[in-house]
Amino acid sequence: MTNYLHTFETAKANAAVILLNQGGMIFHALICRKFVHTCFGGALLVGLLLVIFPGQGLGSTHLVQVATGEEAIGMAARGELDPEMVKEHAFDARTIIVDHVLDTYDWHLFDVGQRSFSIPLPMILFYEGKLYLFSSSRFEHGYAAHRGFRIATEGHLKGRAIRVLSDGITPDPEASYIWDLSITRNVLAVFLSSAILCLVLAGVGRRYRRCNVYTIPKGFPALLEPFIIFVRDQIALMAIWPRHYLQFLPYLLTVFFFIFFNNLLGLLPIFPGGSNVTGNISVTFVLAMFTFFTTHWFANRTYWQHMFNMPGVPMFLKFPIPILPVIEVAGALIKPFVLMIRLMANITAGHMVILSLTSLIFVLGTVSIYMGYAISPLTVVFLIFLNFLKILVAFLQAYIFTLFSAFFFGMAVPETHP
Amino acid sequence: MELLMPGLGLIFWMTIAFGLVVYILKKFAWKPILLMLQERERQLVKSQSDARRIEMEMTQLSQLRARKLAEGEKLVEQMTIEAHSKAEAILEEAREKSREEARIIISRADETVEAFKKEAMQEIRAQISSLSIDMAEKILEDEFSDRDRNTHYVDMLLDKLVLN
Secondary structure, X not given: OHHHHHHHHHHHHHHHHHHHHHHHHHXXXXXXXXXXXXXXXXXXXXXXXXXXHHHHHOOOOOHXXXXXXXXXXXXXXXXXXXXXXXXXXXXXXXXXXXXXXXXXOEEEEEEEOOEEEEEEOEEEEEEOXXXXXXXXXXXXXXXXXXXXXXXXXXXXXXXXXXXXXXXXXXXXXXXXXXXXXXXXXXXXXXXXXXXXXXXXXXXXXXXXXXXXXXXXXXXXXXXXHXXXXXXXXXXXXXXXXXXXXXXXXXXXXXXXXXXXXXXXXXXXOOOOOOOOOOOOHHHHHHHHXXXXXXXXHHOOHHHHHHHHOOOOXXXXXXOOOOHHHHHHHHHHHHHHHHHHHHHHHHHHHHHHHHHHHHHHHHHHHHHOHHHHXXXXXXXXXXXXXXXXXXXXXXXXXXXXXXHHHHHHHHHHOOOOOO | OHHHOOOHHHHHHHHHHHHHHHHHHHHHHHHHHHHHHHHHHHHHHHHHHHHHHXXXXXXXXXXXXXXXXXXXXXXXXXXXXXXXXXXHHHHHHHHHHHHHHHHHHHHHHXXXXXXXXXXXXXXXXXXXXXXXXXXXXXXXXHHOOOHHHHHHHXXXXXXXXXXX
16 A cells, blocks of 8 residues: 555656756746636546556556556455555556645655655544543654554545454454544645744734835735735725725635645645645635534524525525525535535645646556656646646635635624615 | 535524624625715815815915016006106206206306406597597697687687688
């Protein structure tokens, strides 16, 4: 299993080439619509290639090549296949991609030969009233069990810590819920990006505190200012009444910069980037919940009245069967849900497309090493395009999340009609 | 499916971290930045209105200047005219005066001439009278030398007188 990852990590080194190009990307921020179409077209084409080629290319007589990763592991476990052969030949893009957008207990940095270097992170588990605190390196990249815990390799809890029986492999069927507060890769990424954001922006704030109206700050604050003004004028003031917008503005600005910064950080293939933070459902869930609770904390009388006792509609819609209130409450719950899914899906999809493109090299490489070489330059060109697109999407998703939050706030504090 | 499974730990830590980020950024970043932006915009609006006001004042001032200039010109014109008429008047007066003086001088000269004339006449008269007396004396001397005839003449006169 890990060896697929090893193969993939070399692909990641390949992707470092992309990093070199990212410096130049800023200049291409003004991407025309035509370019976006090109990128979408490219992504679609690659997707099609991915669908077609594994089927054709792996359709050789060799049993291992027919089997995709998970099946191969299953077969190996049942003794139908030599595990070594599985490790040698199978390349399952799907498993690798999904594994890489998921959260992990350690932060993989790079491989040297067969050695994998990663930052071990603390495991914090509450199980049956007991606290288990140990380093994730005890799991030995998922190969070992420690104090009755192991990283699940399949099922809906794949990648998470589960309770195992004394043999160290079989999941404990009678295990109760594990309160898992471990510092995972994404948690660390959130901490790091939060710290960077706070330090940088507080520094900018300090420079603003020092200057007066005539000494406009230069450099980084000057780069930041258009974004701040954009959020204020094009998002907050557009969606919320001028009388109320100021109380929501700090939150909107924070959300915008948090998402934008984490999106960009996710595009970096090396530490401290590369984590799929804003594409993780837990992160977007928390963000959406913040928006939800802020909306309802500040909501005024008119909002609640419209929710539970909509004026101007016939009584039978509200009593005895509260059709309209139910719809309204459902709407209030769906709004943050949509926010959560949209951000997560967009960012994860972006990561997946980039990973798929990189995997293409190896998928073709299993067919013939020369095909792998042949496709590499094309893949790199596509990856560069996609990274441009992802920068656009990074901004766009931050903008959309902030804009919709602002709209919800605006709806929570409607101006009472005279 | 595992992509859609929220993790408790991440939710927990993310809530704490993001809450802190919101708080810290609100206090240390957005507050000073937004304040400064607001301040600068206010300053901008103020400068704009100031500029507009100053422009208006400038127009007013230039209008005032033009008006004053026109007034000044008119005044100068008027003054010139006045000065002209005054000069004219002074000249006229001077002329009148000189005429008067000339008249006086002339009349005085006339008087002198008259006086001279009178004197001359007087002299002439005196001369004439003395001459005539002298002559008369001579004549009379001559006349009275012939006694007879005078007597005769007186007789005749007496006659006439008696007749009268």
